[in-house]
Amino acid sequence: MVSSPISAQPNARLGEEGHLARAVLRSHIRVAAFIQLGNGLSAHVSTTGTLAFAAVFVPLWMTWTGFTFYENRYTVDDFAHRTVVLIQMCAVAGMALTAADVLEGDTMWFSIAAGVALLLVAVMHARASFQVPEARAYSRYWGTVFTLGGGAWLAAAALPAPWSFVLWACGTLAVLAAPLSRHASILEQRFPIDFEHLRERYGLLTIIVLGESFVKVLTSLADDRADWALFSEGGVVLLISCGIWWVYFDDVAGSHIKKGQSAWVVWLYAHIPLQASVTVVGVSLKKAIAFNWEQPAPEGYRWLLAGSLATVYLSVAAIDSVTERKHAELSDRARVNARLLSAILLLVLAPAGRAMSGGLFFAIVAAINVAQVFFDMMIAPLEESAQAELGKRSIAELARTRAREKKAASPMRSDISQTVRKGAPAALRRDLYFYFMEGSWTRVFVAFGFIFIITNIFFAALYTIEPGAIANSASGSFSDAFFFSVQTMATIGYGTLSPASVYANAIVAAEAALSIIGIAIVTGLVFAKASRPRSSVLFSKHLVLTKMHDKQMLSFRLGNARGNEVVEATLSVVALKDDISPEGHHLRRLHDVALTRDRTPVFALTWSVLHEIDESSPFAGIDWERPEEHLVAIIVTMTGHDGTYGQTNVREAYVLRGGHSPRAALHGRGQPTRRRSHDGGLLKIPRHGARHRHARHARHARHARHARHAEIADPHAHAAANRGSSIPIHRTPRTARTHRATRDTPVTVLDCR
Numbered sequence: 001m002v003s004s005p006i007s008a009q010p011n012a013r014l015g016e017e018g019h020l021a022r023a024v025l026r027s028h029i030r031v032a033a034f035i036q037l038g039n040g041l042s043a044h045v046s047t048t049g050t051l052a053f054a055a056v057f058v059p060l061w062m063t064w065t066g067f068t069f070y071e072n073r074y075t076v077d078d079f080a081h082r083t084v085v086l087i088q089m090c091a092v093a094g095m096a097l098t099a100a101d102v103l104e105g106d107t108m109w110f111s112i113a114a115g116v117a118l119l120l121v122a123v124m125h126a127r128a129s130f131q132v133p134e135a136r137a138y139s140r141y142w143g144t145v146f147t148l149g150g151g152a153w154l155a156a157a158a159l160p161a162p163w164s165f166v167l168w169a170c171g172t173l174a175v176l177a178a179p180l181s182r183h184a185s186i187l188e189q190r191f192p193i194d195f196e197h198l199r200e201r202y203g204l205l206t207i208i209v210l211g212e213s214f215v216k217v218l219t220s221l222a223d224d225r226a227d228w229a230l231f232s233e234g235g236v237v238l239l240i241s242c243g244i245w246w247v248y249f250d251d252v253a254g255s256h257i258k259k260g261q262s263a264w265v266v267w268l269y270a271h272i273p274l275q276a277s278v279t280v281v282g283v284s285l286k287k288a289i290a291f292n293w294e295q296p297a298p299e300g301y302r303w304l305l306a307g308s309l310a311t312v313y314l315s316v317a318a319i320d321s322v323t324e325r326k327h328a329e330l331s332d333r334a335r336v337n338a339r340l341l342s343a344i345l346l347l348v349l350a351p352a353g354r355a356m357s358g359g360l361f362f363a364i365v366a367a368i369n370v371a372q373v374f375f376d377m378m379i380a381p382l383e384e385s386a387q388a389e390l391g392k393r394s395i396a397e398l399a400r401t402r403a404r405e406k407k408a409a410s411p412m413r414s415d416i417s418q419t420v421r422k423g424a425p426a427a428l429r430r431d432l433y434f435y436f437m438e439g440s441w442t443r444v445f446v447a448f449g450f451i452f453i454i455t456n457i458f459f460a461a462l463y464t465i466e467p468g469a470i471a472n473s474a475s476g477s478f479s480d481a482f483f484f485s486v487q488t489m490a491t492i493g494y495g496t497l498s499p500a501s502v503y504a505n506a507i508v509a510a511e512a513a514l515s516i517i518g519i520a521i522v523t524g525l526v527f528a529k530a531s532r533p534r535s536s537v538l539f540s541k542h543l544v545l546t547k548m549h550d551k552q553m554l555s556f557r558l559g560n561a562r563g564n565e566v567v568e569a570t571l572s573v574v575a576l577k578d579d580i581s582p583e584g585h586h587l588r589r590l591h592d593v594a595l596t597r598d599r600t601p602v603f604a605l606t607w608s609v610l611h612e613i614d615e616s617s618p619f620a621g622i623d624w625e626r627p628e629e630h631l632v633a634i635i636v637t638m639t640g641h642d643g644t645y646g647q648t649n650v651r652e653a654y655v656l657r658g659g660h661s662p663r664a665a666l667h668g669r670g671q672p673t674r675r676r677s678h679d680g681g682l683l684k685i686p687r688h689g690a691r692h693r694h695a696r697h698a699r700h701a702r703h704a705r706h707a708r709h710a711e712i713a714d715p716h717a718h719a720a721a722n723r724g725s726s727i728p729i730h731r732t733p734r735t736a737r738t739h740r741a742t743r744d745t746p747v748t749v750l751d752c753r
Contacts, residue, residue, distance in 0.1 A: 024204065029089055030064045031208045033096030034275075035216065038283040040100030045287075045300040049103060055168065056102045057276045059114040059153065060095055062175050063088070065268075066121040066146055068201045072194050073138065074128055081127075084120055091117040107164055111157035118150030118175070138187045142178070149175040179265050193264060195257050202271055203253045207245065209275060213282020214241045217289065233289045236366045240285060240309070243369025244278060247316055250376050251335065255323035263322040274315035280308035293359035296476075305365060306350035310343040313372075317343070330379045330435060338375050342368055345458050352461030356478035364457060371450065378443075437529055444529065448522055452489075455518075459485040459511050469504035470497050489515040536562040537638060539652040545624060551612050554619060556654070558607040558638065569603035569640035571595065573611065575618040576632040588632065591618035603640060 034057070041053045067088065094113035102110050125143035129136045152171030156164040178184055217237050257264050284305035291297050317339035324332055345368060353361040436444050460481035463469050473480035484497040488511050499505045540557040547553065560566060573593040580586050594617070596610040613619050622630050634654040 024208075026064070026067070026085070026089060026092075027201075027205045027208050029092050029096065030060060031205070031212050033060050033092060033099055034209060034279045035212055035282075036096050037099040038213075038279045040103040041280065042283045042287060044103050045304055052103050053280070054276060055165075056099050056110065057279070058172055058176075058272060059118075059168075060092070060099070061272055061275065062149070062172065063092060063095075063114070063117040063121070064205065066118065066142075066175070067124075068198070069142075070121060070124050070128075071201075072197050073135070073191060074132065076128075081124070084123055084127075088117050088120040091120065105161070107161070108157045111153050111164065111168070115150045115152075115154030115157070115171075118146050118153060118171070120150075122146035122150060135191065138191055141183060141187060145175055145178040176269070179268065195264070199253050203249060206248055206275060206278060209278050209282070210241055210245055213279065213285070214238070216282060217286050233293075236362055237285050237289065239366045240281070240369050243366075243373055244281065244309075244312060246373045246376060247313075248274075250380070251325065252316060252319050252323070255320070255325045257323050260322075266322045267319055270315045270318040273311050274319070277308045277311035277315065280304065281312065284308055288358075288362060291358050293362065294357055296354045296356065297358040297361050299354065302353040302361065303350045306346045306353070309365065309369070310346040313339040313343040313346070325380065328380045331431065334379060334432070338372070342372060345454065345461075348458060348461045348465075352464045352478070355464035355476045355481065360478070368454075371454070433525065436525055437532075441529075444526070455514070456482055456485040456489060459488075459507060462507050463504060466501060466503045469499065469501050469507075471500035472496055472498070485511065488512060489518075491515070533642060533649075535566075535642065535650045536560065537566075537650045539636065543634065543654055548610070551614075554611045554613055556609050556636075558603075558609065560604055560606070562644075563604060565643050566603040566640040567643065568599065568601060569607070569638060570599045571607070571609060572598070572637045572639075573609070574635050576635060577618065577630060578632060590635075593618060593634070609636075 037053060037056055037060070041049055043049075044052070067085075091113050095110060095117065098106070098110040098113060101107075122143045122145075125139040125146065129139035129143065132139070149171040152167045152174065156167035156171070159167060179188075214237070218234065257267050284301060287301045288297070288305055291301060317336050320332060320335045320339060325335065328335075346365065349361065349364060356364075436447070460478060463481040463484065464476070464478055467476070470481060470484050473484065480497065486492075487494060487497065488508055491512070499508050538559040538561050542556070544555045545552070546555065558571075573595060575591040575593055577589055577591060578586065579589045593611050596612065600607060611617065611619075619631070632655075636652045636654070638650050
């Protein structure tokens, strides 16, 4: 019996293994029809054959989509429903058996099978209209739509060729245009679509199409003798297949559809050319491994491979324009631009392939797919599951839980670059300038090196479209065109190669204009990145809690590792504490920490920072055995004028950890900030530890003995020499007295992250 719409119980179906198994079976049957249709296209590689392939693929896709949306609306699994589904699977199997015949001109049996499959979707909606009264309007509308579409396809079986195609178009448009009507929009608002279910089902169909296509290619390769050429061909095929798989499941399936009526419609319709072109890619890969890789590839197969891959990326670009990818480093516009540029490059490579060997053409196509994978890894380095786990509960919720259970605060990230930003609009995320400025030099060089090579390949392909466009170049030489593009872009102009036609001069003018802009952008970015001020301020690993002049003091130290002068250095320290009001409202408050000295005219060596813990201190009343129960972190910022760079800014965050004896010298340190000159171990700032004191005492004692010996031997000569020397004579070390006075003072070294 049909139950309520899926909106009433959105997760009831997704966890049932039986539904998923039947969905896999139905998808396999439709994929079998896709593969049979692709085999027919492989025998008719032409514009007419491609159009016929599209005309047959759309009704196959409609029968699958109609049933998928029915499952998205209703939860049903009884004998009557299974019987209808079994009959529809037989009809789809009939479409698979007769799909290739359509390309030969026989359309009758395919029309009958398609009409029956569409009418059975209408039967399902008619049954649901009687058993689910609250969804009767929805069922009647879509039942009518599929009745009109299926009736048109059945009627087309009785008409001759010209009129049958007209009825095909009418039946197809009746179904495809239905989601665009105002009534369909109202129904969609009343019964919201479960997009998680749709992404799961469309992803399942796509992965089966990719898998079956790859299996067919491997089957054709298995008949050949194993050698290095065979492994290289299989590797290139695997790279292209995995590139499509990665782009779809890491980008399309991992994105969320934006709000709005038009967004999900574009997402839906873009899957028609996407899944059709994925099927064609499998056919073209099977053909590509058969031609001679040392000779130019046949024109039809070049267009089949490059055109199908370009359609894949154009479809992905359309989907990316209406989806939002969570936790991406760059904006969604960058994803769209990357797919569009790849599609344009592939379309240019198809006619330019006559000037290069088949192996080079195949390798460039594979490199473009691999570049898409690296681009996806670049814009989204963190996994969705890890990001979801980090943002599962808000800071306020965690703080309230800790307050109720009296637990410690979770560790805070001291590096702001690791901040998890959830819910940020795509337009306000990092742009390319910020991405490269904050990234490493390796990122910059690799990215611009790849762009340089791809851009020259693109213009070289444009030059080779017209034979004889470059004077003094070898006929049909892609390498000459590539190096001519490099010379043009770099404005070298040796004079050996030159444009020889109006078309070539137009391409040279466009490339010269692009190179001027590109060189300006790269020069500005590299100069700005190289001239960024970077401080070398080091922070002590721990905070120290001790007594000075009978006052409890909190201290840490700074060191200028570069040793240059930082003038008018100013220090600011704030304590970050969780505050929960009696009403339960949470707020992380910043409390200013007063220092005994918060500025210094010249910061060249070290700086001991002291804070007196009194009644007005934000640290008053804190249990230092478990400071994390009250204190989230201590944030330190220092600004000053660096004589080398100009303005200097540096930040450090001390995240406290407790649970240890306050007298124990615990290990750990604050994480290094992004503006420091190193990420490894800190340079050691002199501390008043026992080992350092004993070493200083020994040095002072040696100086004192040498001074006494000099006075005994020749007091007058020693006194005269000492007056002209800039090195003072050390006698009784002052630090020894300091050690005796302070060695019994309790010192707490706070464990920090």
